[in-house]
Amino acid sequence: MHMGPQPHTRGRFCAAALATIFVTASCSAPSSSVHSLLVPAPSPALQHRARFHHAGASTPITHVVVIIQENRSVDNLFNGFPNADTTQYGYDSHGNLHVLQPVSLATECGGGHSHTSFVSEFNNGAMNGWDLNNIVCYHGQTLPDGMFAYVPGSETAAYWAAASNYALADEVFQGNEGPSFPAHQYLIAGQSGGHGADGTWAFAENGGGSSSSDDSVEQGPPVRHSCSNRKPIIAQIDFQSSYPGTEGNTTAPCKDYPTIFDLAMSHSPPLSWRYYANQAGTLWSAVDSIRHLWQRREGPTIPESTVLNDIASHQLPSIAYVTPSWRNSDHPHSSPVPAKAGPEWVARVVNAIGNDPYYWANTTILITWDDWGGWFDHAVYGSTMHPLSFPTDPYEYGFRVPLIVISPYVKAHLVDHTQRTFDSVITYIESTFALGSLGMQDSTTDDLSDMFDYSQQPLQFVPMPSK
Secondary structure, three states, X not given: OOOOOOOOEOOOOOOOOOOOOOOOOOOOOOOOOOOOOOOOOOOOOOHHHHHXXXXXXXXXXXXXXXXXXXXXXXXXXXXXXXXXXXXXXXXXXXXXXXXXXXXXXXXXXXXXXXXXXXXXXXXHHOOOOHHHOOEEEOOOOOOOOOOOEEOOHHHXXXXXXXXXXXXXXXXXXXXXXXXXXHHHHHHHHOOOEOOEEOEOEEEOOOOOOOXXXXXXXXXXXXXXXXXXXXXXXXXXXXXXXXXXXXXXXXXXXXXXOOOHHHHHHHOOOOOXXXXXXXXXXXXXXXXXXXXXXXXXXXXXXXXXXXXXXHHHOOOOOOEEEEOOOOOOOOOOEOXXXXXXXXXXXXXXXXXXXXXXXXXXXXXXXXXXXXXXXOOOOOOOOOHHHOOOOOOOOOOOOOOEOOEEEEOOOEOXXXXXXXXXXXXXXXXXXXXXXXXXXXXOHHHHOOOXXXXXXXOOOOOOOOOOOOX
């Protein structure tokens, strides 16, 4: 039974074992065209990357699908999940205790999740600035207690089922301290600039030229985030400033640094990839703001629902990133949207893959959320991630976001407490296909190896509830 918030717990969730009968299948994905890669060279990997023992040559995985949802923290979306690290209460900046209240995924209220919002909520590590956040509501709606909220169990059943049948990583921290646009850059590149290719400044906000410009509640992502827009709308973080970084120096939404897709195209033989997005030039179409990809027209596949056709026709690439439409995201909306629209969309993609023997035996699906959305979360990165593991990046790390791992070779019913960033999705791809490293945050976080057992009998696919 799906439970509401429970007392703070952690541990390993061992439910009844899944049946383990499956007929294996194999396939080869079509290769994408490859161009001469005129991109900045990746930085050398850090020494501790040698501890990663996931041998790409030994894995049966030939497809990795990364599904990026929107704006949820672990305490908000998985509160009370058995043995996960969650809590049912938090404190405000005055020391008052607040019990988390149920707030629907259909809410038309949202909190700020700009870099400034992070700084306020983080409050120098006290983790008690949740009452200081800006909240926007539409149509007379309100929040019962601001950002102290969790999503009711009736609306998260699809996500909980996937996490229960497969695995949940509950100590995954957002790679950056800001909203969607830079977060999506970190998810494909392990950075948003600031490491030398474009000077010492990195994308920090969504646009509009101020630190208050986040996307707490909007009609949809604005179509202005691509290299075709030369206006300086994006506030940046000064990488020469101290943690948590000083903003300034607005720039156009276009930089040039290596991405996981460049590593894929440089591989021999080249690996196919696609980035599925609802619309080009938005916050969530990350490849449109990478100069060399944009110049070569290596843009997103539009619309995002094309992924379902590619699955059905067995044209799924080796590496697929899937972002939702605005309606099907878990982002608070400014107009009525069904509460389960986001979970049902994710279930459609996952079930299409899992129910097809052509893919299930050789596919890993990683579901994560791009940022915390301003919602309460109690956890702060600990000794394994502090001091900063990438000392030249004052923009690391944000609050926790969920990561669900679905694969026939994942350790079933696992809640994994390893502290990591969401850039583990990049590191997993690098390790799976033996691509090397971008040398950014992908080199400072693990590759999820301990969550897998490639010698086990492949798990039978258990569909996500879709209604």
